[in-house]
Amino acid sequence: MAKKLTLEQARKLLFVQPEPERSPAEEGEKLGRKAAAKMARELKKAIKNQEVRIKAIQRAQRRTAKSKQVFKKKWQKVVFAADLSYCPDCDEEWCTKHHMHYADCPCIGPTEENVDYKLVKGVLYGRRTCPNR
Numbered sequence: 001m002a003k004k005l006t007l008e009q010a011r012k013l014l015f016v017q018p019e020p021e022r023s024p025a026e027e028g029e030k031l032g033r034k035a036a037a038k039m040a041r042e043l044k045k046a047i048k049n050q051e052v053r054i055k056a057i058q059r060a061q062r063r064t065a066k067s068k069q070v071f072k073k074k075w076q077k078v079v080f081a082a083d084l085s086y087c088p089d090c091d092e093e094w095c096t097k098h099h100m101h102y103a104d105c106p107c108i109g110p111t112e113e114n115v116d117y118k119l120v121k122g123v124l125y126g127r128r129t130c131p132n133r
Contacts, residue, residue, distance in 0.1 A: 079107040
């Protein structure tokens with residue numbers, strides 16, 4: 001599961017430090033109404049941009065978590081080359097499920113890396129632990 005970030009945590013990740021508010025009197029200057037309105041618009045725009053970045057990070061985290069879950073859930077029956085028919089053109093093993101050569105097929109074979117295997121009632125099943133194919 002992806003950990004949801006709060007707005008404050010995401011700001012820390014983005015190295016965004018809110019500036020302390022200063023009154024015009026502290027800085028020794030007086031702002032007109034137009035200048036103050038312009039500063040307020042710029043501040044709102046900057047905050048909105050940061051929030052958009054934070055939401056993008058959170059979406060990416062959710063997508064990553066979902067893709068990991070999909071690959072860990074699906075157990076498939078392991079396909080052995082000896083159980084397949086042969087291609088009529090080149091006499092290589094042919095996967096009838098995906099209509100392609102066994103070497104190019106996404107079916108799980110008995111000796112692949114990044115695959116968990118289990119034996120259920122004499123039938124071998126596998127599931128991918130990372131999205132390599």
